[in-house]
Amino acid sequence: MVYLTRKAEFSASHYYHNPAFTPEENARIFGKCNNPNGHGHNYTLEVTVKGAVDPKSGFVVDLKQLKDVMSREVLDALDHRFLNKEVPEFFTKIPTTENLAIAIWQRLEPKLNAAQLHRVRVYETPDLFADFYGEA
């Protein structure tokens, strides 16, 4: 088993708000992230796939195919977007780094027929990242 990781970057804005909370609760729980006009990050995405090395190609996965799927399913949908208003997953879910990792996994997993997805890591800043391994 060999693991291969491909990085990508995207920039997006978001804010944290739960309509079930009072304005005071939203402000207390989410702090500055509750600003309804949004704020942005340069996100770094790391997608790790795993598998046996194909003896003919020497590949775990065709990197071009992985890049294409990442571009089409993730970057085209998220890059330079306001996540709360333009990405359907976040019409109802709060676009935290945790939920972004889960949403990206759910976008990639059904499309990656040539490789097994191992981990999605999303850096919101260099000092904060979330990992999702597909666990229930």
Added chain:
Amino acid sequence: MKAHLTRRYMFSASHRLHSDEMSEEENRATYGKCNNPYGHGHNYTVEVTVSGPVDGQTGMVCNLVDLDGFVHTQILERYDHQNLNTLSEFAEQVPTTENLCIAIYDIVKRGFDKAHLEKIRIEETLMNSFEYAGEKSR
């Protein structure tokens, strides 16, 4: 769904690697420049990884305000700009980054109850890093 969240923190501290159980020659042979009796320092980066179900109401594994608050008061205030050899946890243990990982893991494990502690990872320099995830994963 279960996710992992990692936050990085920095502190600066000095230490000297020296074991009373070894002779002066053995200490010098084992620890090299790190045995300098006057000590030396590093900018340490600590990665704290916690895990848990993503809360449906907040979208979070745990609120970063809680994690940051705990790490600032219990870890950074304890270690930043200190000589590690003077601290109680290193009275009888060499302040290697391995032992520092275990000490920080124990503090977080004991005191932080908002999420499950997965792992402590410390970069002593850009070239050296150490991880401790508790004994059960060994």
